[in-house]
Amino acid sequence: MSDALQAEIRSKIRISQRVLVATHVRPDGDAIGSLLGLGLALRQAGKLVQMISTDGVPASYRHLTGSQDIIQRPEGDFDLTIVLDCSDPNRAGKNMNGYNPPDLNVDHHVTNLLFAKMNLVDTTAVATAEILADNLAGWDLTLTSDVAAALLTGIITDTLGFRTSNMTPKALRLAADLMEAGAALPDLYQHSLIERSFEAMRFWAAGLAKLEREGPIVWTTLSMADRQSTGYPGRDDADLINELSAISDAAVSIVFVEQPSGTVKVSWRAQPGIDVSAIALKLGGGGHPSAAGAEVEGSLEDARQRILLETRQMMHEEIKA
DSSP: OOHHHHHHHHHHHHHOSEEEEEOOSSOOHHHHHHHHHHHHHHHHTTOEEEEEOTTOOOGGGTTSTTGGGOBSSOOSOOSEEEEESOSSGGGGOGGGGGGOSOSEEEEOOTTOOOOSSEEEEOTTSSOHHHHHHHHTGGGTOOOOHHHHHHHHHHHHHHTTTTTSTTOOHHHHHHHHHHHHTTOOHHHHHIIIIIOOOHHHHHHHHHHHHTOEEETTEEEEEEOHHHHHHHTOOOSSOTTHHHHHTTOTTOSEEEEEEEOTTSEEEEEEEEOTTOOOHHHHHHTTOEEETTEEEEEEESOHHHHHHHHHHHHHHHHHHHHHO
């Protein structure tokens, strides 16, 4: 980040009184961790802060201090609006439509559209939480133990426990700093990456029972009926995609999740050297080369056929290259 941008962000934060901080729909650990990390730090500095997650807070992150203060819809006027972990403004959800463009966009996705008045996008960072942890002091914000716990949650979840291919020594050093500030790594790891509800495990079972394969591509589908029969309350895949990515000889893993709105959420994971973010971006989504997502119109079966065709073509072109 340039000195000029750092100074501009610090100035905007210093003079602001009412701050709106939002993250993306179907939030993951980096989304909620970043939201709480920055939101709590701003409150510590005396700001009036609203933290927005259109889809609420997943159960895996409700142990974090401040999670009960996250609301789904903003109320009132603000003199500073910040969007976190969103590659495009639509990712923040329809409840944020009246607050575009935001003043500040903080993100680490390579597909980010630089849609804010100020854009702090670092694609070398393993998580948006890493960017915040690296910059809070420069914005005159305090790293309390609760802030540290939230940011460490963002880092460990987006790296699947420090094991994704984009892990860096810098991220590990920042994680150590957050532990020294009071974040309890073993507890956060247990809550965020290991524990699952009974309903989530049943949802996994429904997906695993339908697991399919074609050469180096594996995939499964999760329907609305699966959600209803298992009692799983979320609109995501309960992180099943990360389990599929562990299949040793699968180059690309895909999960298709039927949504109540007549759309299908698609998640990809790929081995290093394969870029699935290009497919996601083409379909209106985004992400990283090895982990991307999109939401597409149509039935579950139509989406499955179309996305598999796109993925096959992408892999064929990469093999030729």
